[in-house]
Amino acid sequence: xxxxxKEPITVSRYTAAARLNHWIxxxxxxxxxxxxLSLFHPSLFFLSGLFGGGASARAIHPWxxxxxxxxxxxxxxxxxxxxxxxxxxxVWLSKLRDVLGGHEENLPEVGKYNAxxxxxxxxxxxxxxxxxxxxxxxxxxxFYGYTTIDQKRLAVLIHAxxxxxxxxxxxxxxxxxxxxxxxxxxxxxxxxxxxxxxxxHRKWLRELVSGGPKD
Amino acid sequence: xxxxxxxxxxxxxxxxxxxxxxxxxxVAKMIDVSKCIGCKACQVAxxxxxxxxxxxxxxxxxxxxxHDLTPNSFTLMRYTEWVNPxxxxxxxxxxxxxxxxxxxxxCLKACPAPGAIVQYSNGIVDFVHENCIGCGYCIKGCPFNxxxxxxVDQKAYKCTLCSDRVAVGQGPACAKACPTHAITFGxxxxxxxxAALRIEDLRSRGYxxxxxxxxxxVGGTHVIxxxxxxxxxxxxxxxxxxxxxxxxxxxxxxxxxYAGLAAIAIFGVVGVLHHLVNxxxxxxxxxxxxxxxxxxxxx
Numbered sequence: 342x343x344x345x346x347k348e349p350i351t352v353s354r355y356t357a358a359a360r361l362n363h364w365i366x367x368x369x370x371x372x373x374x375x376x377x378l379s380l381f382h383p384s385l386f387f388l389s390g391l392f393g394g395g396a397s398a399r400a401i402h403p404w405x406x407x408x409x410x411x412x413x414x415x416x417x418x419x420x421x422x423x424x425x426x427x428x429x430x431x432v433w434l435s436k437l438r439d440v441l442g443g444h445e446e447n448l449p450e451v452g453k454y455n456a457x458x459x460x461x462x463x464x465x466x467x468x469x470x471x472x473x474x475x476x477x478x479x480x481x482x483x484f485y486g487y488t489t490i491d492q493k494r495l496a497v498l499i500h501a502x503x504x505x506x507x508x509x510x511x512x513x514x515x516x517x518x519x520x521x522x523x524x525x526x527x528x529x530x531x532x533x534x535x536x537x538x539x540x541x542h543r544k545w546l547r548e549l550v551s552g553g554p555k556d
Numbered sequence: 557x558x559x560x561x562x563x564x565x566x567x568x569x570x571x572x573x574x575x576x577x578x579x580x581x582x583v584a585k586m587i588d589v590s591k592c593i594g595c596k597a598c599q600v601a602x603x604x605x606x607x608x609x610x611x612x613x614x615x616x617x618x619x620x621x622x623h624d625l626t627p628n629s630f631t632l633m634r635y636t637e638w639v640n641p642x643x644x645x646x647x648x649x650x651x652x653x654x655x656x657x658x659x660x661x662x663c664l665k666a667c668p669a670p671g672a673i674v675q676y677s678n679g680i681v682d683f684v685h686e687n688c689i690g691c692g693y694c695i696k697g698c699p700f701n702x703x704x705x706x707x708v709d710q711k712a713y714k715c716t717l718c719s720d721r722v723a724v725g726q727g728p729a730c731a732k733a734c735p736t737h738a739i740t741f742g743x744x745x746x747x748x749x750x751a752a753l754r755i756e757d758l759r760s761r762g763y764x765x766x767x768x769x770x771x772x773x774v775g776g777t778h779v780i781x782x783x784x785x786x787x788x789x790x791x792x793x794x795x796x797x798x799x800x801x802x803x804x805x806x807x808x809x810x811x812x813x814y815a816g817l818a819a820i821a822i823f824g825v826v827g828v829l830h831h832l833v834n835x836x837x838x839x840x841x842x843x844x845x846x847x848x849x850x851x852x853x854x855x
Binding site for chain 2: 349350352379380381382383386389394395396398399400441442443479481482485490491493494495497498501502505506508509512513516519520521522523534535536537538539540546547550
């Protein structure tokens with residue numbers, strides 16, 4: 342065994358503004374999921390107590406949705422370029438077994454985001470557009486008169502399905518951040534260790550050290 | 557306000573309850589459209605009994621006043637001028653609109669707030685306002701477009717079938733006020749019998765399609781109509797021919813609810829299992845070393 346490792350080098354991954362943007366969006370999403378689920382299934386209605394009861398959960402939920410929408414717009418503008426699909430992303434996806442097994446040596450070198458992260462990004466982008474649009478249709482307190490009851494019925498069904506899908510995507514996102522150790526500090530301290538970047542995003546690390554594209 | 561006892565409940569929104577063992581006799585309000593003169597005494601009586609008021613409105617040249625059901629007006633006379641194609645004569649069709657008190661209430665099915673909508677064993681479907689959260693799901697569930705959300709307190713309102721009067725042996729205020737006995741109230745059994753007599757009479761006077769409106773698509777209703785043209789309910793201000801809870805609402809409140817929670821649970825469980833089986837994906841000291849070498853080699 343080598344001598345005890347020296348302090349690893351660190352690489353900056355997210356600016357303070359990007360992290361703040363992320364956490365505003367993240368907190369909104371969690372609050373939306375809790376208040377939304379409380380109205381989704383009777384067994385979860387008790388969750389509305391966290392918002393001061395069913396009526397206030399109902400009243401505040403759409404407003405948090407507005408915060409989330411604009412929060413996510415910020416994230417979208419920041420990150421969409423780095424999330425554009427690459428040919429190597431198909432290779433990465435075709436080796437899902439190696440991905441889930443943590444055998445990164447069998448995978449192509451990855452830029453700032455791997456195909457899984459890109460899928461999470463694009464799925465969330467689509468789902469949030471669907472959620473805000475269907476949400477406005479059923480925001481009866483302000484927009485009741487703009488749509489028919491049939492449209493509202495459809496919107497509430499679409500809203501529920503999209504929300505469930507978004508929660509599942511969110512579970513994948515959070516789980517991946519936990520499973521791949523050393524990831525969460527990217528969104529807390531803003532930096533990752535060089536080894537983390539080498540192991541998971543080697544192409545990105547190469548670009549960084551050669552002074553290439555930074556985002 | 558619910559004034560029948562909780563022991564009389566057979567359904568409670570967003571709750572599982574044991575339905576009342578001792579069932580009250582089912583009641584019904586019978587509205588005989590052929591006897592109605594459109595005087596709106598029922599509307600007045602409804603506002604009076606429920607202690608509600610309407611703002612003075614605007615006359616747009618139609619008889620309906622107010623223009624639609626409102627959070628205050630739980631009932632509304634709707635007027636249709638219809639030319640009978642067979643006789644070429646003008647018929648003035650007047651229908652008292654309001655909650656039908658469905659045996660299978662779409663509002664109650666859609667409601668997410670425990671106990672905000674209840675159904676008593678006598679058939680009355682009632683809104684319990686202290687439990688109402690104002691989400692408007694009842695509007696989406698209702699096949700008759702009846703509930704209205706108040707912009708004052710953000711709660712849903714509709715006809716209670718005067719559950720507070722019925723609880724003490726009285727009939728609904730509208731029935732009490734009706735000068736022609738177009739609105740009568742009693743057990744559903746009795747009302748169906750009375751309706752049959754009325755239909756027989758109407759048929760003997762040439763209304764060969766006279767019939768009863770007690771739509772089976774919602775399990776029957778506890779407000780029933782006698783119509784002189786029961787074959788064409790839609791001519792009575794768009795009374796639905798075959799109302800049922802929208803299939804979209806059924807999917808939303810059925811499959812989606814259970815499949816959705818299951819999907820979320822499966823994603824969570826798969827995550828936990830994956831971590832148990834595969835362990836964490838850790839960066840090795842070799843990775844750190846390689847990174848350092850890369851950085852030093854280039855800079």
